[in-house]
Amino acid sequence: MHAKLPVALIAYITHDERGVLLIHRQGTDKWDGMWGFPGGRLDVSESITEWIIREVREEVGIEVERDWLTAPLIVNHHDKGGERIYAIFRIDQFQGEPYNAEPEYCRAVQWFPLSALPSPLTPQVEIVLAALREGKSYWEWGFDE
Numbered sequence: 001m002h003a004k005l006p007v008a009l010i011a012y013i014t015h016d017e018r019g020v021l022l023i024h025r026q027g028t029d030k031w032d033g034m035w036g037f038p039g040g041r042l043d044v045s046e047s048i049t050e051w052i053i054r055e056v057r058e059e060v061g062i063e064v065e066r067d068w069l070t071a072p073l074i075v076n077h078h079d080k081g082g083e084r085i086y087a088i089f090r091i092d093q094f095q096g097e098p099y100n101a102e103p104e105y106c107r108a109v110q111w112f113p114l115s116a117l118p119s120p121l122t123p124q125v126e127i128v129l130a131a132l133r134e135g136k137s138y139w140e141w142g143f144d145e
Contacts, residue, residue, distance in 0.1 A: 009048065010039040010088040011056050012128055013098070018111035021098055022118065023059065026107045036122030052089050060109050061101040068093040073131055078142040088128050
């Protein structure tokens with residue numbers, strides 16, 4: 001039987017002097033009160049690059065050009081909730097100043113140095129940071145457990 005895996009897309013937005021951009025979640029089905037990366041699910045008939053451009057505009061109010069995107073990190077994640085695929089885009093070139101563009105789903109948008117991340121963090125933050133530390137373009141997470 002073939003698997004039908006959900007695809008989630010994650011925006012890892014960085015700035016040399018400010019660190020990494022996180023959102024403080026609220027009003028969502030999962031992870032309320034936790035800090036995480038902007039992201040979401042791919043809409044039907046939407047390309048991945050269209051998604052990342054739309055999602056960062058909707059969630060944190062910044063503009064990203066298609067030519068500024070690099071190849072995403074792909075993570076195949078497995079846990080007690082099931083299995084999913086993450087496409088993680090590192091975004092270090094953008095226009096505008098990030099702000100909370102979805103206050104119904106987000107309490108705050110804030111820059112953090114990697115050495116001083118807030119708590120609690122969504123599981124995706126741990127997965128993304130571990131994969132980036134490993135320097136891989138594809139990674140499997142949670143299959144050994």
